[in-house]
Amino acid sequence: MENRQGSLSIHSDNLFPIIKKWLYSDHDIFVRELVSNGCDAVTKLKKLALMGEYRTPENETYRIQVEVSPKEKSIRFLDNGVGMSAEEVEKYINQIAFSGAQDFIETYKDKATEDQIIGHFGLGFYSAFMVADRVVIETKSYRENETAVHWESDGGTEYRMSDGTRKEHGTAVTLYLAEESQEFASKARLREVLEKYCGFMPVPIYLTDVDAAPETELIDPADRREDDVVLETIVEEAKTEEKTGEDGNKEIVEVSPAREQLKIQKRPQPINDTNPLWRKHPNEVSKEEYEAFYRKVFMDYREPLFWIHLNMDYPFRLQGILYFPHTDLKYEAAEGKIKLYNNQVFIADNIKEVIPEFLLLLKGVIDCPDLPLNVSRSALQNDGFVKKISAYITKKVAEKLTGMCKTERESYEKYWDDIAPFVQYGCLKDEKFEEKVKDAVLFKNLEKKYLTLEDCLKENEARFPNRIFYVTDEKQQRSYIDLFKSQNIDAIILPHAIDMPFIQSLEAKNKDLKFLRIDADLNEALCEKEEASDEVRETREKALVSAVQKAIGETALQVKLESFKNAEVAAMLTLSEESRRMQDMMRQYGMSDSEGTFGTAGRTLVLNRKHPLVQYLQEQVVVRDGNKAETAGNETPSESAEADENAERTTKTKGLTKQLCEQLYDLACIQQGSLSPDRMNAFIARSNALMEELTK
Numbered sequence: 001m002e003n004r005q006g007s008l009s010i011h012s013d014n015l016f017p018i019i020k021k022w023l024y025s026d027h028d029i030f031v032r033e034l035v036s037n038g039c040d041a042v043t044k045l046k047k048l049a050l051m052g053e054y055r056t057p058e059n060e061t062y063r064i065q066v067e068v069s070p071k072e073k074s075i076r077f078l079d080n081g082v083g084m085s086a087e088e089v090e091k092y093i094n095q096i097a098f099s100g101a102q103d104f105i106e107t108y109k110d111k112a113t114e115d116q117i118i119g120h121f122g123l124g125f126y127s128a129f130m131v132a133d134r135v136v137i138e139t140k141s142y143r144e145n146e147t148a149v150h151w152e153s154d155g156g157t158e159y160r161m162s163d164g165t166r167k168e169h170g171t172a173v174t175l176y177l178a179e180e181s182q183e184f185a186s187k188a189r190l191r192e193v194l195e196k197y198c199g200f201m202p203v204p205i206y207l208t209d210v211d212a213a214p215e216t217e218l219i220d221p222a223d224r225r226e227d228d229v230v231l232e233t234i235v236e237e238a239k240t241e242e243k244t245g246e247d248g249n250k251e252i253v254e255v256s257p258a259r260e261q262l263k264i265q266k267r268p269q270p271i272n273d274t275n276p277l278w279r280k281h282p283n284e285v286s287k288e289e290y291e292a293f294y295r296k297v298f299m300d301y302r303e304p305l306f307w308i309h310l311n312m313d314y315p316f317r318l319q320g321i322l323y324f325p326h327t328d329l330k331y332e333a334a335e336g337k338i339k340l341y342n343n344q345v346f347i348a349d350n351i352k353e354v355i356p357e358f359l360l361l362l363k364g365v366i367d368c369p370d371l372p373l374n375v376s377r378s379a380l381q382n383d384g385f386v387k388k389i390s391a392y393i394t395k396k397v398a399e400k401l402t403g404m405c406k407t408e409r410e411s412y413e414k415y416w417d418d419i420a421p422f423v424q425y426g427c428l429k430d431e432k433f434e435e436k437v438k439d440a441v442l443f444k445n446l447e448k449k450y451l452t453l454e455d456c457l458k459e460n461e462a463r464f465p466n467r468i469f470y471v472t473d474e475k476q477q478r479s480y481i482d483l484f485k486s487q488n489i490d491a492i493i494l495p496h497a498i499d500m501p502f503i504q505s506l507e508a509k510n511k512d513l514k515f516l517r518i519d520a521d522l523n524e525a526l527c528e529k530e531e532a533s534d535e536v537r538e539t540r541e542k543a544l545v546s547a548v549q550k551a552i553g554e555t556a557l558q559v560k561l562e563s564f565k566n567a568e569v570a571a572m573l574t575l576s577e578e579s580r581r582m583q584d585m586m587r588q589y590g591m592s593d594s595e596g597t598f599g600t601a602g603r604t605l606v607l608n609r610k611h612p613l614v615q616y617l618q619e620q621v622v623v624r625d626g627n628k629a630e631t632a633g634n635e636t637p638s639e640s641a642e643a644d645e646n647a648e649r650t651t652k653t654k655g656l657t658k659q660l661c662e663q664l665y666d667l668a669c670i671q672q673g674s675l676s677p678d679r680m681n682a683f684i685a686r687s688n689a690l691m692e693e694l695t696k
């Protein structure tokens, strides 16, 4: 065969069902497409007026009207924009994927910028057929002497076109809804969709239910506007009351004068805000306006902590406002929402290509007219340009945080508890962000003061170089906190789940840095330095350690003796940092359901050798061992009776020793907040038995 070349032909009979069914993911998108066509038509006319190609009549107010008829199951989109001539309908409507928007930009490229023109692909109009089985267009071009056009199609590939009857320039597109899409023939449903997609479009949009009786309102005649439609004048009589005067006589007094009110047709309220706050210059916007905008858009009754107004022109255009919301991590999952717009047209929420994942904890709006959108808009090409947008947003957020930390430290500290999880998450997710904000990361200490990592290290420099102690639960670790406080040792409070991966990443990045939970070890600051030990003491203590281990019955439990600085504490439990982290992690991954699973791994029961209880135990162990040695020889009968008595006493004290050991261990576990339910039951029973013993 000879070589051939040519263009592929597309058969509209086959293509059309695809456009109808699969082009757009959400069916409600037809509203956005038809309203944006109306907006484009108005924008074009305004631009033509600016270029002197059209003279705007004096009282022309550009608008888009959406009229729903629940009875007729139809929706009409009307605009007073450029309209179309028969030739234009032929070109832009009858040819699928031929965009008049692009044509317009091309024609006027020297005179008009492309901003604000929404259409790109020449397909949006056909989204009407996703919900309608009949569509009618009535249009008339703004150009003089152009006849109006009537166009209609029953959703197939056939259309009928004829002269129309429309008198004014502009277009009306009427959708007769298909059976399965009749949910849209409702004012409430349409309002919802319009607010979602068109809430900030640049031309006022009004929604009316043509079947409903017109709504009315009462106004003061002084407030009457030129365009008010007065239905009735209502005269309210003066209100009087009978009162007794000072002289005791009754008189009629007027309490409110007669007044006149006008009953007017409810003034139309646009659905949208045509000049959204993000388009204003940050200097022109007040705190109240930022807060009101936040409340309206995110329906959050609480005030945001602070916000960042993004405004850039080069190398791409981007405007937006990012709010830092209050987060109460105890009661709710942090969940933000970033709404993405393209020229004031809503694209989608939380598009992760544009907005870095960790910023999705914030709430905000971003409008980027330069977004490389594809036909279905919400799907963005993941190209270098999109990455640049994302990097710019990250940079701005980091700058805001570091700037506040430097110049508004007091407010920054006030916000810190709320924003900490977000900043930490950001640091974990994005190295560049971490690099920028690392000096603005704060830690709250036991005195509720906020310190940087550098401050913490400086504080511990002399006694514990490169060590930072931390508390995860202030209530549970209370006794350790008291101990630390009594020895003037500081610790930071890390209550959130994200704190652990965060400190681990800090340790990974700072070679010698080590974070230790407050119960990880009893360091030399809490224990006295021991004078050299002798052999006798060592043997005695070894015997005590094994007796305690045996009594508790947990062979893996480590037991050791120290001289506590705080003489009142008899015993404490420590849990090695590594084992605890490992256990926490396994718990997080659901590999354990209770404390019990890990037994005593990594735990040490530290006994205070200066405490009377420990000393008592020590005595008992020595006496018992001594007795054992003595009774090993031959005895006479009387000696034997004495021996029996002794044996009974020994058994009794042995029982008490065991109970005391268990009691000490359980108390230490309670203090550390890790007593298993089984041990708790045994502890209660034992405590009762000991108290009963005291009463005898």
Ligand SMILES: Nc1ncnc2c1ncn2[C@@H]1O[C@H](COP(=O)(O)OP(=O)(O)OP(=O)(O)O)[C@@H](O)[C@H]1O
Pocket (backbone or CB within 6 Å): 033, 037, 038, 041, 079, 081, 082, 083, 084, 092, 093, 098, 099, 100, 101, 102, 118, 119, 120, 121, 122, 123, 124, 125, 126, 170, 171
């Ligand atoms: N209400 C209208 N008034 C005037 N012209 C219109 C109107 N609706 C559609 N058109 C013309 O028809 C063309 C095709 O519209 P369509 O919605 O299919 O695509 P688009 O808006 O150009 O691009 P996109 O697919 O991105 O929406 C438009 O570019 C415009 O020239």
